[in-house]
Amino acid sequence: MFSLRYKFSLIVVILLFFTLGSAFWLIRGALNDVLEQQLAQHFSQAQEQFSELVQQPVKALYNIASYTRTHPWITDALYAKALTPGSQVYKNLRKALPNEAILLNPLGQILEAGEGIRSWAPELNKQCVENKVSFDKERLHLLMLSDIPVQVLVVPISDHQNEGKIIGTLLLAHLFDETYLNHLRKLLGVDILLLDAQEITLTSGLFSALSQRPLLNQLQIHLQSRTPIQLKQQYLKLQQVQLSNRLWHYIQTTQKASVPAHLFIQPLDDHQGFVARIQNNLLMLGGLLLILSFLMIRPLFRQVTAAVQMLHTATDQIEKENYQFRARIRTYDELESLGHAFNQMMHSLEGKEHVRQAMEHLVSPELVMDILKKRLSGEGQTRIASVLVVGIQDFSRHTAGRSAQDLLSWLNNYFTRMQFCIAGQEGFVDAYSGDKLTAAFGITGNSSEPHTGIYAAVLAAKEMLNALTLFNLEVISPQISSTQHGFGNYQQNTINIGIGIDTNSLIAGKIGAENRQHYSIIGSPIKRAQQLEKLTRHYGVSILISQSAWDALKTEIPAKDYPLHRELDCIDLDSEAKPLNIYEILPACDERENIKDLLQRYQQARIELQQNHFKKAENLFQQLHDDWPEDKPTRLLLGRSRRYHNNIEKYTQENPQGAYRFLTQQSSS
Known part of the structure; x- marks a missing residue:
């Protein structure tokens, strides 16, 4: 893994490379x-x-025409009836006729041609006829003679004494041959190619050599098949072509009057070599600047990365909860200010840690974290939560004969085990009162979440029963075996607990005097959970929950995860405005055979009792009692059915709300 210093260096090097590369390409483009x-x-x-x-x-042709057209020897030749090679007229004509001239009679037939044009005079005359050149008007023409452009000046010769009658024609020609093109190439410094309908007809210089015929063929194919490749907007006529791995620039011009269509072309080897030399120099200069820049900023790298590494070490110490660590940074810039702010934060965290450690002895760690993170307001808040009350059944019997020190040690051991079960489900202990413990679930966490804590309360209640079993084995059993008298046998001295749970709206916040307060809860769920805890003794069960708690539980977990339960009874408490349905949550370790059969048959018998079918309910409960004689709820409802099966009016008078009237004194019995 690369350190921050190397990563930072790599980033700077990449930026320098990018900057130099951009400058290189910009200069190259320029x-x-x-x-x-x-x-x-x-x-x-x-x-x-x-x-x-x-x-x-x-x-030059016009100058020749000006003195030739009126030359008497030429006029004599045109008037001669017969022009024989040995005659004086013929000899004079040969002397007067320029090398570039052809003399035609009125019928367009060649009378004589100059020395420089005699060999191809018939072909030139033929081209004039084919191109319908008029011999009676003086005009300059551009003709192709065996793919060679020829400038032809037609000069009619007239007899001014005979009303300007045309007596002959003089053709003056200038040939664009290879010699002439090479002469122009030397003067202009570029290669010249003459064209005729995109066909290359004549070349000069480099392209005239036989070894360059493949190059010429490539250019010919390019001209015939290309879509013109235009360069930048200001050079619209300048184009380029790739020939034999060499780049050429050229400019093409169409025929204009006496100027044949032509193409100027020049390779870019010299220019590219110049650009390449500048590029190499730029690369060398850029490399030197890169090395020099890296050496200059290297000390800055070390200073910055050392400060960042110190801050990274500080974050590791925070993760390890070592809030005494301090970051020492001396850079005299923003990094030093950041280190100072980090140290202040560490000092603040150190103070909060001391507060947290002190508060954890009073309330649960989860509640402490919520208070420190200000998720819980000390001013008080109302929310739906679950309250659990657990108490030791027949507590006075277990305390008789114990010393104060032994009693407190025994009770604290018991409460410690219960508190672990509560903390394991993110609940917090609100109060200890004698043998009773009051806890709340759903207080911690984000109050905007639909979380009542009922499922956590039920799980904590089941864990309490498991913890109680271990407590009886580890604490009660050794005490019995170590004494001959003690409290009797193990079955008589093991303790049982009752747990009541209710879910409803309550208020949580700081309660107490200004100089001494603690975080607590108030509300009806506390009293109702206390009543349910007392009712566990009456019904002989371990866990009772209210109707509101059961409704909340069904919304928090899917049906497949419902705990083993039964709707135990519907009672009318003198402290409640309306009847209360209560549910028994059976321990997860219930090993009774056919327990589901018991729950199903109990529910059927209870429905008959609710419908005031006391006789039928009595029969069902009696059968159930015969099969399950140890089930106290069955025994209680069997007695209720017998009491009222012959006197429904008495049941209506004693239970006006349709539920079994249950007095507070009964719940404590």
């Missing part, structure tokens, strides 16, 4: 832009010079 601009200007200048140079032969 250089290419400048080179393309210069090349475009060079081609533009060559284009202007080419036009001027091409016009020079034309001017």
Whole structure:
């Protein structure tokens, strides 16, 4: 795993590389832009010079025409009836006729041609006829002669003495041959290719060599099949092509008057070499700057990363709850301020830890954390929660004959085991009163969550019964075996507990004098849970919950997770405004055979009793009692059925709300 120092260094190096790379590509693009601009200007200048140079032969032809058309020897030849090679007229014509000229009679037939044009005079005359060149008007034409452009000046010769009658025609020609193109190439500094309908007809310089025919063929294919590749907007005429792994720039011009269609082309080897040299120099300079920058900022890396590592160590100490650690940072900047703030936070956490450790001796750790995190308001809050009250049945019998020290030790041992069960389900102990313990569930945590704590209370109650079994084995049994008199046998001296649970609205907050307060709860669920705890003695059961608690439990867990239970009775307490349904939660360790059969038959008999079918209920309860003689609720409801089966009016008078009237004195019996 890389440390922060190396990661920070890597980030800086990447940023430097990115910066230098961006600068490199920007400079490279700017250089290419400048080179393309210069090349475009060079081609533009060559284009202007080419036009001027091409016009020079034309001017020469016009000059020749000005003195040739009126030469008497040429006129004599046109008037001669017969022009024989040995005649004086023929000899004079040969002397007067320029090398670039062809003399035609009025019928367009060749009379004579100059030395420089004699070999291809018939072909030129034929091209004039095919291109329908008019011989009676002086005009400059551009013709193709065996794929070679030829500038042809047509000069009609007229007889001014005979009303300007045309007596012949003079053709003056200038040939764009390879020699002339090479001459232009030397003057312009670019290769020139002449075109005819996108066909390359004549080349100069590099392209004229036989070894370059493949290169010429590639260019020909490109011109015939391409979509023009235009460069930047300001150089719309400048284009590029890849030929034999070399990049070429060219500019193409169409035919204009006497100027043939042509193409200027030039390789970029020299320009690319110049750009490459600048690129290499930039790379070397960038590398040196990168190394120098890294060496300069390395001390800063160490200072910053050391401070960050110190803060990381401080966070590890917080995780280990070592709040005495202090971060020592001396950077004289924001990091030092951050370290100072971190130390202040550690000091605050150290104080809260002392408070937490002190409060955990009074209330549950979960409640302490909620108070410290300000999830619980000391000013008081109302919420739906569950209250559990547990008490030792027949407590006075177990305390008789004990010394004060022995009694408190025994009782504290018992309460410690009960408190572990409560804390394990995130409940908190509200009060200890004699043999009774009052706890609350659903107080801690976020009050916006739909959590009443009833399921946690039921689980805690079951764990209490398991813990009580161990308490009887580990504490009561050794005491009995160590004395000959003691409290009698083990069965008589094991303790039993009753647990009552109710779920309803209550108030939680700080209660007490201004100088001495503790976090507690108040509300009707406390009293109702106390009454249910007392009723466990009457019914001979361990856990009783109210109707509201059972309704809350059904909303918190799915039906498949319901604990083993039975609806025990519906009673009318003098402390309640309406009848109260009570439910027994059976211990998870209940090993009685056919327990589900007992619960099902008990429910059927109880329904008959609720419908005032006392005789039928008596029969069902009697059968159930015969099979389950140790089940006290069955025995109680059997007695109730016998009492009222012949006197329904008495039941109605004693139980006006339709539920069994239960006095407070009865619950304590």
